[in-house]
Amino acid sequence: MARDGAVYACQSCGAVQTKWSGQCPACQSWNTLVEEVGAKPPGALSTTKATRVRGLQFTGLESETAPPPRLMTGVDEFDRVCGGGVVPGSAILIGGDPGVGKSTLLLQVCASAAQRGVACAYISGEEAVEQIRGRADRMGLAKANVSLAAETSLRDILDGLKRDSFDLVVIDSIQTLWSDAHEAGPGTVTQVRACATELVRLAKKKGVAILLVGHVTKDGQIAGPRVVEHLVDAVLAFEGERGYPFRILRGAKNRFGATDEIGVFEMGDVGLREVKNPSALFLNEGGERAAGAAVFAGIEGSRPVLVEFQALVAPSAYGTPRRAVVGWDSGRLAMVLAVLEARCGLGFGDKDVYLNVAGGLRITEPAADLAAAAALASSALDVALPQDCVVFGELSLSGEVRAVSRMETRLKEAAKLGFGRALGPLAGLPEGGGSLPVAGVARLTDAVRRIG
Ligand code: TYD
Ligand code: MG
Numbered sequence: 001m002a003r004d005g006a007v008y009a010c011q012s013c014g015a016v017q018t019k020w021s022g023q024c025p026a027c028q029s030w031n032t033l034v035e036e037v038g039a040k041p042p043g044a045l046s047t048t049k050a051t052r053v054r055g056l057q058f059t060g061l062e063s064e065t066a067p068p069p070r071l072m073t074g075v076d077e078f079d080r081v082c083g084g085g086v087v088p089g090s091a092i093l094i095g096g097d098p099g100v101g102k103s104t105l106l107l108q109v110c111a112s113a114a115q116r117g118v119a120c121a122y123i124s125g126e127e128a129v130e131q132i133r134g135r136a137d138r139m140g141l142a143k144a145n146v147s148l149a150a151e152t153s154l155r156d157i158l159d160g161l162k163r164d165s166f167d168l169v170v171i172d173s174i175q176t177l178w179s180d181a182h183e184a185g186p187g188t189v190t191q192v193r194a195c196a197t198e199l200v201r202l203a204k205k206k207g208v209a210i211l212l213v214g215h216v217t218k219d220g221q222i223a224g225p226r227v228v229e230h231l232v233d234a235v236l237a238f239e240g241e242r243g244y245p246f247r248i249l250r251g252a253k254n255r256f257g258a259t260d261e262i263g264v265f266e267m268g269d270v271g272l273r274e275v276k277n278p279s280a281l282f283l284n285e286g287g288e289r290a291a292g293a294a295v296f297a298g299i300e301g302s303r304p305v306l307v308e309f310q311a312l313v314a315p316s317a318y319g320t321p322r323r324a325v326v327g328w329d330s331g332r333l334a335m336v337l338a339v340l341e342a343r344c345g346l347g348f349g350d351k352d353v354y355l356n357v358a359g360g361l362r363i364t365e366p367a368a369d370l371a372a373a374a375a376l377a378s379s380a381l382d383v384a385l386p387q388d389c390v391v392f393g394e395l396s397l398s399g400e401v402r403a404v405s406r407m408e409t410r411l412k413e414a415a416k417l418g419f420g421r422a423l424g425p426l427a428g429l430p431e432g433g434g435s436l437p438v439a440g441v442a443r444l445t446d447a448v449r450r451i452g
Contacts (some may be wrong), residue, residue: 008033008381009189014227025404036190037183071167071209074112077274078105079262080301081249083237085256088167089207090256091200093228094249095216096238101247102213104271105128105238106170109211111144113168120145120168121161125152139271152321153180154195158202166208167397171199173213174228189227192205195387196228196444199451201368211324229253241326241360242266246281247272248361261301279413282307282359289387292379295369297410297422298363304413306390307428308358309368313394316352328372329364336373336395343399344448346380373444374423374451381452388420390436403428411435 008017010033015031028418070085079085082092093312096102108261110120129150136142136246147166151157154177158282161169172175174186177195184190196212202212214228216237229235230332234254240247243337249263256440264275276280283295283306292311309328316322333355354370357363376387385391392410394402403425404410411422411434419436426440441447 006035006037009036009191010341014189014193025073026095034188035273036188040283047288051255070112071118072116073109073118073168074116075105075274078109079263081251081257081263082263083151083233083251083254085209086168087233087256088209089204090233091196091203091210091212091231092234092236093212093214093237094238095230095252097240098215099274100238100240101265101267102215103172103428104139104267105130105247105249105265106172106211106213107113107146108139108271110146110168110170111136111141112148114144117167118168119147121149121164121166122149122170122172123151123157126172126255135157141271152176152178161202161208165206168209168211169253171213173215174199175215186435193231194229194407196231199363200231201277202327203267205226209266215229225325229341239362244360245451246360247277258301272283274393277303277410279303279305280417282361283307283417284308284310284355284358285324291384291385292375293376294371295384295390295414295419296363296368296374297414297419298368299409300364305361306414306417307361307363309371309375310358311379313348313351313376313379314354316350321348321350322352322354326361327360328355328368330370333372334395336369336376336404338413339395339397339399340376341388342375343443344377344445346377346443348380351380355394365404366394368390369393370401370423370425370444370447374447377448377451381448383451385423385451386421387442388418389423390414390419390421391423393423393441393447395444401425401427401441401444407438408434411438423450 010024010026012029012032013027015024020033020110023030067117071088072079072085094102110122114120127146131173132148132450174192174196176184178191179194182190182194199210206295235252237252238247238251246269247267251259251261261296264278265272266275294309296309298307337348341348371391392404394404396402408430415435422436424440426437428441429438429440
């Protein structure tokens with residue numbers, strides 16, 4: 001039985017329930033309902049007087065709502081993912097695993113923007129001012145005119161932001177803030193939502209751009225960011241595989257720009273370095289390309305990126321063979337394996353299959369299907385693909401190889417990096433040939449026949 005006044009907030013999706021249960025009825029996550037004091041159950045409207053909704057005509061709005069000038073931070077990879085600079089008055093959530101480099105990135109963004117005359121504040125709830133300054137010093141940013149504060153009380157932060165006028169404010173992180181209007185502890189869904197709501201309101205009212213840092217873990221262990229996602233204008237994910245220096249900033253939601261852009265950085269001793277031309281970054285340099293490797297000519301946002309798919313197909317020692325994939329979707333791997341089995345006669349039933357995207361990049365483009373299939377077939381048949389060959393193409397369940405977008409851009413980049421040929425879809429090849437000779441295949445069997 002629920003105690004009087006007690007409510008239970010899901011730490012994953014933020015839904016509020018009046019009764020505890022093992023599984024959240026809203027998002028079906030297990031063991032995520034936690035009792036929170038002071039959260040209101042759905043439908044509990046406050047009693048403040050409602051203002052009347054005003055009618056507005058769309059016509060005539062153009063002149064009033066001309067897009068505001070964007071605030072360029074000078075970190076180009078960041079500005080591009082934001083959609084060409086940060087929109088004043090907007091709120092952006094930057095989520096990522098603890099330790100991936102969110103604080104480092106935003107400190108650099110602040111320092112760079114400050115150099116361009118943008119009034120920046122960096123408010124940390126995690127580190128003391130001396131620590132932040134020490135870090136800035138190590139990164140060579142000590143001279144940047146950024147206001148630093150170590151603060152976790154929302155009231156103090158709001159007071160400060162109302163008093164001084166800033167153009168860009170970083171809150172690191174939203175999980176450390178607490179509002180004294182709620183009894184729940186910092187980091188709980190109630191607090192995270194309340195603090196984010198207030199900050200977003202302030203952003204809109206004062207025209208300040210607010211960048212909120214949110215820690216996320218893959219299994220959703222840390223509460224918060226999910227409930228903030230719909231409050232903010234843009235959600236950016238900062239990703240990186242352990243053991244690789246590369247960090248990718250990816251748009252997950254953006255009211256002011258496309259979400260397929262990525263920003264590429266490299267973590268070094270003195271902070272993050274922008275990688276302006278990432279096309280060759282994810283290639284395995286040097287040495288022969290072994291059986292099981294295929295170079296995918298991909299497109300990330302507006303830029304071509306070449307990346308190596310590495311597959312290993314080995315006899316399984318157990319009854320249930322293993323399927324492990326890094327950097328690609330496991331559902332997609334299952335589909336490609338099924339197509340290879342059903343249409344090309346390759347058997348994986350008693351084999352372990354490992355698929356890895358080199359360099360720590362995560363590929364989501366369907367155009368990578370054929371590259372993954374080529375890597376898998378190459379490993380299964382133990383035949384290496386030609387050294388100078390790139391692969392792209394989408395697969396259908398019937399084993400057809402489909403045309404993909406921007407083929408000439410892919411070919412041109414591959415040619416620029418010294419590749420000499422491509423394996424791709426027969427359909428949609430550039431008229432009169434592209435920058436590289438393409439072995440066009442209509443079906444996956446044709447591709448496998450060429451490999452084997
Ligand atoms: P940080 O920005 O603190 O991560 P987050 O805010 O996402 O938790 O970055 C932490 C990691 O970055 C830490 O493991 C050390 C590494 N790092 C470098 O390798 N070089 C640097 O110059 C800095 C500042 C950090
Ligand atoms: Mg941090």
